[in-house]
Amino acid sequence: MSAASAVARPRLDPASFPSMGPGQLRPGRDNDAIDGLVPQAVITARETAHVVATIEEARAKKLAVVPSGGGTLLHVGAVPRAYDIRLSMTAIGNIVEENPEDMTVTCQAGVSLSRLQRSLAKQGQRLAIDAAREDRASIGGIVAANATGGLRHGFGLPRDLVLGATAIDGCGREIVAGGRVVKNVAGYDLVRLFAGSWGGLAILTELTLRTHPLPAAAATLVFEFVSASELDAARSRLAGAQLSLSAIDFTVDTTEAMPLWILVVRIEGTEEEVGWQGDAVCALVGRQPADAAEEWESPAHVDDGHGTSVRVAAAPQDIVGVVRDVCAKWKQSAASQGGQAAIRIAGHLGAGIARFHLAGAEAGEADTASAALITATAVGGLVRGRVIERAPAQLKALYDVWGPPPASIGLMRAIKRRFDPDDVLSPGRYVGGL
Ligand SMILES: Cc1cc2nc3c(=O)[nH]c(=O)nc-3n(C[C@@H](O)[C@H](O)[C@H](O)COP(=O)(O)OP(=O)(O)OC[C@H]3O[C@@H](n4cnc5c(N)ncnc54)[C@H](O)[C@@H]3O)c2cc1C
Secondary structure, eight states: OOHHHHSOOOOOOGGGOTTOOTTSEEEOOGGGOBTTBOOSEEEEOSSHHHHHHHHHHHHHHTOOEEEESSSTTTTOSSOOSOOOEEEEOTTSOOEEEEETTTTEEEEETTOBHHHHHHHHHTTTEEOSOOOSSTTTOBHHHHHHHTOOOTTHHHHOOHHHHEEEEEEEETTSOEEEEEOSSTTOOTTHHHHHHHTTOTTSSEEEEEEEEEOEEOOSEEEEEEEEESSHHHHHHHHHHHHTSOOOOSEEEEEEETTSSSOEEEEEEEEEESHHHHHHHHHHHHHHHTSOOSEEESOOOOTTOOOOSSSEEEEEEOOGGGHHHHHHHHHHHHHHSHHHHHSOOEEEEEEETTTTEEEEEEEOOOTTTHHHHHHHHHHHTOSBTTBOEEEEEEOOHHHHTTSOTTOSOOTTHHHHHHHHHHHOTTOOBSTTOSGGGO
């Protein structure tokens, strides 16, 4: 049991929510837990007034609220200082307005990415975000986590696609930032602040995002290499080329005795553009693809919902070398020698990001293997950043899961105090214990 759960918490009183209907408030269960902490209650907001009522009750009773969308990313973050209410946003999930001429869409935070994509596709458009588990991942969660897949290479992060947001802060105040049109920039910085704030500053209720046309043609080309240096040479040639690629991802198949280093390139555009860019990629890489498909799924979605996941950031020109070094350290560690644990590795070459996912460790071996992976990925040398995205709670409590706080931590604290002075929203989960 963690320190947070050992301390007696103030109790939530269900009678404080007279406006909520049946089924909207239930006791927390084991599968609502974050890092072993089970919330007192799960509240499903059906309208913004329920979000405000929850925050006001939490403020009055000094309770902690963690907002959730599809719940696919709630494992990311430091062990919460407290977790009394899980506030589900999935029932606030309407598509408010599609504006194909302006290339924008306004939707409520709880809508799933796949539902939004299906609707936009009818207008020949899409959101250029390829998050994992699109059927569950909500737009609010994706923006709050600033999370995407390989398409970040061609289209940027969710933060770059959000034009406007409505949110409820830790005082229950509604904040409207940005707007519904591309040219409206008032409040834009606030929008960028909320993107990636991990539910710690405000609860997003509505978002306006920039859309892109669905490409007329597309190809995913897969190239295999027997060494890291061959993959890195291909990466370097692609990085220097005047091409407009949507994604340059990689994965390493460590289940082979001689690991295969795999490059996955996504090309989108007109038939003609996809044709000539495909030829150019093959010429730069120096071979024909081992596989080619029209569909796309970022290979970087390696976390299967269990085990330990660590995300490492380096300069793009260093990322393959970093992965090779981590693999070598991992191989030397006792954990990899006796046990059955295998790591899956994948990432985004253009962004310098690699994810190491340790799955399949036997109970008892798991902590040793996880600790060995955490040690092998420590910040220093070419490793510029490391986030322990998923790990057993007892290990998360030992490490700074976000890495050392940045120089701007003083400013971050001031911003947190401004939006959430009573520490109601996701306390302790973010960088520097915010
Ligand atoms: C297996 C797996 C692999 C993944 N791989 C990648 C990857 O390779 N690259 C990548 O970039 N991303 C990756 N992701 C992340 C991405 O796809 C997430 O699923 C998505 O961003 C989270 O959406 P969600 O609705 O499940 O949010 P949740 O998990 O419910 O919430 C995510 C965070 O946002 C907060 N939050 C939720 N809703 C709101 C709201 N309305 N307002 C304010 N805060 C809110 C939560 O408190 C939490 O901190 C991966 C996820 C999974 C599960």
